[in-house]
Amino acid sequence: MENSRREFIKKAALGTAGVTIGGLAPGFSPKSYAKIMGANERLNLAIIGLGRRLGAYYDPIGRKDSNVELMYMCDVMKKQREAAVKKFAKYIDYTPKLENDVRKIIADKNVDALFIATPDHWHAPGTWMAAQGGKHVYVEKPCSHNPREGEILVEVQKKYGKVIQMGNQQRSAVESIDIINQIHSGAIGKAFKAVAFYASARGEVPHQKKAPVPDGLDWELWQGPAPHREYTSETWDYNWHWYGWNYGTAEAGNNATHELDVARWALQVEHPEFVSVEADKRYFKDDGWEVYDTMEATFRFPGNKIIQWDGNSRNGYKTFGSDRGTLIYGTEGTVYVDRNGYTLFNREGKKLKESKSTEEEAGTALGGGGGMTTRHVVNFFDAIRGKAKQASPINEGATSTLLCHLANIAYRTNKSFAVDTKNGHIKDDEAMKLWGRQYEKGWEPPKV
Numbered sequence: 001m002e003n004s005r006r007e008f009i010k011k012a013a014l015g016t017a018g019v020t021i022g023g024l025a026p027g028f029s030p031k032s033y034a035k036i037m038g039a040n041e042r043l044n045l046a047i048i049g050l051g052r053r054l055g056a057y058y059d060p061i062g063r064k065d066s067n068v069e070l071m072y073m074c075d076v077m078k079k080q081r082e083a084a085v086k087k088f089a090k091y092i093d094y095t096p097k098l099e100n101d102v103r104k105i106i107a108d109k110n111v112d113a114l115f116i117a118t119p120d121h122w123h124a125p126g127t128w129m130a131a132q133g134g135k136h137v138y139v140e141k142p143c144s145h146n147p148r149e150g151e152i153l154v155e156v157q158k159k160y161g162k163v164i165q166m167g168n169q170q171r172s173a174v175e176s177i178d179i180i181n182q183i184h185s186g187a188i189g190k191a192f193k194a195v196a197f198y199a200s201a202r203g204e205v206p207h208q209k210k211a212p213v214p215d216g217l218d219w220e221l222w223q224g225p226a227p228h229r230e231y232t233s234e235t236w237d238y239n240w241h242w243y244g245w246n247y248g249t250a251e252a253g254n255n256a257t258h259e260l261d262v263a264r265w266a267l268q269v270e271h272p273e274f275v276s277v278e279a280d281k282r283y284f285k286d287d288g289w290e291v292y293d294t295m296e297a298t299f300r301f302p303g304n305k306i307i308q309w310d311g312n313s314r315n316g317y318k319t320f321g322s323d324r325g326t327l328i329y330g331t332e333g334t335v336y337v338d339r340n341g342y343t344l345f346n347r348e349g350k351k352l353k354e355s356k357s358t359e360e361e362a363g364t365a366l367g368g369g370g371g372m373t374t375r376h377v378v379n380f381f382d383a384i385r386g387k388a389k390q391a392s393p394i395n396e397g398a399t400s401t402l403l404c405h406l407a408n409i410a411y412r413t414n415k416s417f418a419v420d421t422k423n424g425h426i427k428d429d430e431a432m433k434l435w436g437r438q439y440e441k442g443w444e445p446p447k448v
Contacts, residue, residue, distance in 0.1 A: 041067055041385055042067050042068065042069060043067070043068045043069070043112045043113055043381060043384060043385075044068070044069050044071045044110050044111050044112045044113075045061065045068050045069065045070050045071060045072075045111070045112065045113050045114070045115065046070070046071055046072035046073070046074060046099075046102075046105045046111050046113075046114050046115070047070065047072070047073050047074065047084075047114075047115045047117065048074045048075075048102050048105070048114055048115065048116045048117065048118055048122075048126055049074070049075060049115075049116060049117035049118035049119075049122070049140075050073055050074070050075040050077075050080045050081060050083075050084035050117075051075070051080060051117065051237070051238075052238070053117040053140060053369075054084055054087065054088075054117070055087075055369045056369030056370075056373045056377075057115060057117075057369075057377065058087075058088065058090075058091045058369075059091075059369075059373075059374045060373070060374045060377035060378055060381075061088075061091070061092070061377075062088075062091030062092055063374075066378060066381055067381075068381065069094070070088065070092060070096045071096055071097060071108075071110065071111055072096055072097050072098075072099050072105045072108075072111065073085055073088070073096045073097070073098055073099070074098075074099040074100065074101070074102055074105055075100070076100055076217060076218040076219075076221045076222045077214070077216055077217045077218075077222075077236070078100075078215075078216030078217075079216050081098045081099075081100070082098070085098060100218055100221065101218075101221060102114075102126060102129070102130075103129070106129055106130055106133035106135060107133065109134070111135060112135065112136060112384070113135055113136040113137065113138065113163075113380075113384060114126070114130045114135050114136075114137050114138070115137075115138045115139075115140075116130070116137060116138070116139040116140060117140045118140075119222075119240050119247050119248065120142060120145050120241075120247060120248050120249050120253055120254075121145045121223075121224070121225060121226045121246065121247045121248075122224055122225065123139050123140065123142065123143055123144060123145065123149075124139075124143060124144040124145060124149035124150070124152065124153055124445075125149075125224065125225040125443060125445070126139070127139045127143070127153055127156070127164060128152060128153065128156045128445065128446055130162075131156045131157065131159075131160045131162045131164065132156070132160065132446065134160075134162075135162065136162045136163040136164070136380075136384050137162065137163075137164045137165070138165050138167065138377065138380045139164065139165070139166055139167065139397075140166070140167040141166055141167050141168055141253075141257040141258065141397070141401070142166075142249055142253040142254075142257045142401040142404055142405075143166040143394065143397045143398055143401050144398065144401055144405070145247075145249060145253075145437065146405060146434070146435065146436055146437050147402055147405045147406075147409075147424065147435045147436070148435050148436035148437075148445075149436075149445070150398035150399075150401055150402055150405075151398070152445050152446070152448060153394050153398055154394060154395045154398050155448040156446065156448055157393075157394050157395070159448050163380065163383045163384050163390065164393075164394035165376070165379075165380045165383070165390055165391070165392055165393070165394065165397070166392060166394060166396075166397030166398075166401070167373070167376065168257065168258060168261045168376075168392050168396075168397055168400065169361070169372045169373045169375070169376035170258060170261070170262055170339060170372060171261070171265070171376065171391040171392040171396075172372060172375040172376035172379050172391045172392075173339065173357065173361075173372045173375070174357070174375075175337075175340075175341040175342055175355045175356070175357050176262065176337055176342070178342075178355065179335055179337055179342040179344065179355070180262075180265055180266055180337075182335075182344070183266050183328060183330070183335060184268065186332075187330075187332075187333065187335070187344060188328065188329070188330025188331070188332050188333035188334060188335055188344070189330040189331030189332030189333065189347075190330055190331045190332075191266055191267050191268075191305075191328055191329070191330040192267075192304065192305050192306070192329060192330065192331065193267075193305065193306045193307070193308070193328070193329040194262075194263035194264075194266055194267055194306075194307045194308070194326055194327065194328045194329070195263075195307075195308045195310060195320075195326070195327045195329075196256065196259030196260050196262065196263045196307065196308070196309050196310070196325075196326045197259065197309070197310040197311070197312075197319065197320050197324065197325060197326075197327075198251070198255045198256065198259060198310075198311050198312065198313075198323070198324045199312045199315060199316050199317060199318055199319065199323050199324070200255075200312065200313055200314070200316060200323065201314060201315065201316030202293070202313050202314045203284075203314070204284045204287040204288075204289075205234070205239055205242050205284070205287050205288045205289045206233070206234045206239070206287070206288050207287070207288035208232035208233065208234060208235060208243055208288055209232060209233045209234075210230055210231070210232055210233075211231060211232060211233040212231070213231045214231075214236065217236060219231050219236070222236055223247075223440065224440070224443060225439050225440055225443035226246050226247055226439075226440060227246065227438055227439070227440055228440050229246075234288070235247075239288070241254055242288070242289045242290060242291055242293075243288070243290055244290045244291070245291075245408075245412070248291075249404060249405070249408060250291040250292060250408055250411075251291075251292075251293070251295065251311050251313045252295065252297070252309070252311065252404035252405075252407045252408050253401070253404045253405070253408070255311070255324070256295075256297075256309050256311055256403070256404050256407070257400060257401055257404055258324070259309070259324060259325065259326050260307065260309060260400055260403045260404065261392075261396075261397070261400035262326045262337060263307045263326050263328070264307065264399070264400050264403070265396075266326070266328045266335075266337075267301070267305050267307065267328070269301040269302070269303075269305055269307070270301075270399055270421070270424075271301075271399070271402070271419060271420070271421045271422070271423070271424040272299040272300055272301050272307075272403070272406070272419050272421070273300055273301060273302055273418060273419055273421050274299075274300040274416070274417070274418050274419065275297070275298070275299055275300075275406045275407065275410050275416060275417060275419060276297070276298050276410065276416035277295060277296070277297045277298075277407050277410035277411050277416070278295070278296045278297075279292035279294060279295035279296070279297070279407075279411045280292055280293075280294060281293050281294075282294045282314070282315075283314040283315065284314070291411075292313075292411055293312075293313040293314045294311065294312055294313065294314075294315070295309065295310075295311040295407065295411065296308070296309065296310055296311075297309040297311075297407040297410070299403055299406070299407075301421075302421055307403070309403075309407065320336075322338055324338060324339070325337060325338030325339075326338070331347075332346065332347050333345055333346045333347050333352070334347075334349075339357070339361040339370075339372060340356055340357050340361075341354070341355045341356035341357045342354070342355055357371070357372075358371075359371025359372060361373065375391075376391060376392075379391045399424070402424050406419065406424070406426070409426065409431050409434045410431070412434060413428075413430055413431045413434070415428060415430070415431055417431050
């Protein structure tokens, strides 16, 4: 039965690219498909990283119609494993296995798919290891720590044929899909500019200090593919986001990924032709925050289209009336869209249409989750089964994530630069040195 189930899932996934929502995978008649529903459709899952994002998975994994089993819960911190299994017990009537090392889970042939909710430096390596091991992957944003990793993920997906989906959940929002389709159909004329924004009032951050490794933390495995060093306090849990570039991707990778993805989706653009950035650390000048906390980035695309990013990590003033969202300007009107829905205006500024979501999705709250995430995860399950078209194939996720990396590189080099619109490569030798990264020995990327 297990071999039959896995063969069904394998064939279904191979047919996903050409399947429309509600369709059947190639090679299956309606009658034969019906016979192997149920047990053969069940997906065996593992969650890697049991921190703040865990709550986003309660609903999609716990609901009976998802027809999944959470086989493993994995984290390098003992107390997070123990806390997570207790939290999930409210949503499932069985107990997953607890594991420290993702490699052991990848080696288990009964596991079909992984959710990767680790720090950023683990996202791409965890994904390519899983794909090489025959697993489908739902990887949280950003899908990569650097531009080269995004390229690798696209190459790995093509080579192994697995469903890889980034957690850019607004791609599955009913209202967002609706208004983007309207924009593409000319609702605001020719869309030429998008302003993506984020505002949060993050506080002071402690300075890193050498300290004993916290009890129960596998610090070596936490570092994994990143170059290893001694442990410093306040690093492993969340502040790795702001402590340099070894593990995190600053606020661009942490949050701009979402809104820049919506902006690019609306304008129907791929790689920019020029990138410029103004960014700095503006607040709490003497605390431990090591990267910018304020950024304005401009991406110019072919066809005289522009995307701007207005990112404020430590100032919660709602410049555009909300803590996050995207404005899209067209020759005949404007659209405001966020996680709660959209508003459509004509060129004179008159409100023409408004649509608000009945589902809640977290905005700037840590962890997040909600109806939008549930839809995105269910879409991932259905894509694996060959029953739906992916809401966001990894090539889309990687292209949007690249904008974040380009902004970070412009900040790190203090340069504006031209970009090759064919592949996103930077036309500046110094900046291009940051296209990839150094890896700990034994954790190098695959050659694909």
